[in-house]
Amino acid sequence: xxxxxxxxxxxxxxxxxxxxxxxxxxxxxxxxxxxxxxxxxxxxxxxxxxxxxxxxxxxxxxxxxxxxxxxxxxxxxxxxxxxxxxxxxxxxxxxxxxxxxxxxxxxxxxxxxxxxxxxxxxxxxxxxxxxxxxxxxxxxxxxxxxxxxxxxxxxxxxxxxxxxxxxxxxxxxxxxxxxxxxxxxxxxxxxxxx
Amino acid sequence: xxxxxxxxxxxxxxxxxxxxxxxxxxxxxxxxxxxxxxxxxxxxxxxxxxxxxxxxxxxxxxxxxxxxxxxxxxxxxxxxxxxxxxxxxxxxxxxxxxxxxxxxxxxxxxxxxxxxxxxxxxxxxxxxxxxxxxxxxxxxxxxxxxxxxxxxxxxxxxxxxxxxxxxxxxxxxxxxxxxxxxxxxxxxxxxxxxx
Numbered sequence: 001x002x003x004x005x006x007x008x009x010x011x012x013x014x015x016x017x018x019x020x021x022x023x024x025x026x027x028x029x030x031x032x033x034x035x036x037x038x039x040x041x042x043x044x045x046x047x048x049x050x051x052x053x054x055x056x057x058x059x060x061x062x063x064x065x066x067x068x069x070x071x072x073x074x075x076x077x078x079x080x081x082x083x084x085x086x087x088x089x090x091x092x093x094x095x096x097x098x099x100x101x102x103x104x105x106x107x108x109x110x111x112x113x114x115x116x117x118x119x120x121x122x123x124x125x126x127x128x129x130x131x132x133x134x135x136x137x138x139x140x141x142x143x144x145x146x147x148x149x150x151x152x153x154x155x156x157x158x159x160x161x162x163x164x165x166x167x168x169x170x171x172x173x174x175x176x177x178x179x180x181x182x183x184x185x186x187x188x189x190x191x192x193x194x
Numbered sequence: 195x196x197x198x199x200x201x202x203x204x205x206x207x208x209x210x211x212x213x214x215x216x217x218x219x220x221x222x223x224x225x226x227x228x229x230x231x232x233x234x235x236x237x238x239x240x241x242x243x244x245x246x247x248x249x250x251x252x253x254x255x256x257x258x259x260x261x262x263x264x265x266x267x268x269x270x271x272x273x274x275x276x277x278x279x280x281x282x283x284x285x286x287x288x289x290x291x292x293x294x295x296x297x298x299x300x301x302x303x304x305x306x307x308x309x310x311x312x313x314x315x316x317x318x319x320x321x322x323x324x325x326x327x328x329x330x331x332x333x334x335x336x337x338x339x340x341x342x343x344x345x346x347x348x349x350x351x352x353x354x355x356x357x358x359x360x361x362x363x364x365x366x367x368x369x370x371x372x373x374x375x376x377x378x379x380x381x382x383x384x385x386x387x388x389x
Contacts, residue, residue, distance in 0.1 A: 013227060013228045015224060015226060016227045016236070017236070018222075019223070019236070022220070032254045032292060033288070033291070033292060035247070036295060039240070039243050039247050040240040040244060041240075043240030043241070043242065044240050045236060045239070068220055068223070075287055096219075098216040106287050106288070107287075110377075111377065127291035127292065127294070128291065128294030128295050128302070131240035132237050134240075135236060135237050141220070142220040143224055145216075145218050147216075148213070148214040148215070149212070149213060150211060150214060151210060151211045158213075
């Protein structure tokens with residue numbers, strides 16, 4: 001590093017995440033993968049990274065550490081990442097049911113992605129893992145949070161990411177025009193690298 | 195836990211759903227940068243940290259293969275019970291997910307093929323043990339010979355054959371479930387960790 005700064009034109013800026021200010025809980029039964037995720041998070045600048053090796057200790061870590069972001073595997077002993085998500089997404093709980101949950105998994109089949117979405121997962125990241133992809137998911141949950149939807153059968157982040165007016169599928173929500181929520185534009189300005 | 199008044203979510207109530215906008219507690223971590231310093235890219239820093247860890251990847255991959263071998267032996271010794279099946283699936287699934295990160299990308303498709311056989315067979319006890327053996331032995335061989343210059347070609351040829359045999363088996367095993375078969379043969383839709 002030569003210490004030379006790049007000065008951007010006036011009014012132009014990029015969004016960065018101050019990882020010092022974020023607390024993570026990483027839940028994965030594979031110690032190698034936990035170490036990789038921890039290495040990446042520390043590389044981003046995070047200081048507080050707590051680990052758990054199964055769903056039960058993950059839930060305990062979530063309750064104890066009150067993380068800002070949860071990163072969880074899917075397939076784990078005792079209870080899996082999907083069940084863990086459903087336990088965290090309890091409206092009115094004393095913990096933080098709105099916590100962003102990033103599911104990092106080797107599963108990538110359509111039915112799995114839909115099941116994760118319907119359990120209340122915020123972001124889905126299929127392995128193999130890269131620093132760039134993990135950073136982008138974290139950037140997205142920090143800079144571009146979605147409102148939560150509560151129905152009789154669902155509590156979790158708004159599953160409608162697409163505000164395309166051409167949608168012609170069945171309308172599952174009733175009650176007014178305020179049905180589709182445009183995403184905050186902040187993420188559009190964010191760049192991972194120069 | 196009592197939340198401060200300004201920390202409460204806003205809720206809009208509709209006929210059959212509520213829209214809740216929680217306060218963005220993570221906004222504290224957003225910073226706008228107008229001046230960047232070379233070498234201060236967080237992704238580059240993380241990649242550098244990961245590359246320092248890479249000297250351990252060979253032994254990690256070897257450990258994952260030993261775990262897979264032990265899981266295969268448990269199936270052969272104790273049969274296909276929930277515990278033995280779960281462990282074999284998880285061992286293969288971890289290799290599928292981790293191999294590329296560990297620098298063994300050519301191993302992942304063979305592990306994925308084994309996962310598919312285990313997951314999509316209607317009855318695990320009817321999976322031919324030689325099919326399990328072929329997968330486990332192929333995965334171990336690819337890892338063992340990964341330093342060879344032609345390792346990727348060998349891995350590709352082995353994997354192609356494994357997929358053909360596995361798809362043939364799954365097609366026959368699920369012949370009475372055409373809808374299910376169509377679902378398992380559809381391509382994945384999730385973005386992977388490189389995108």
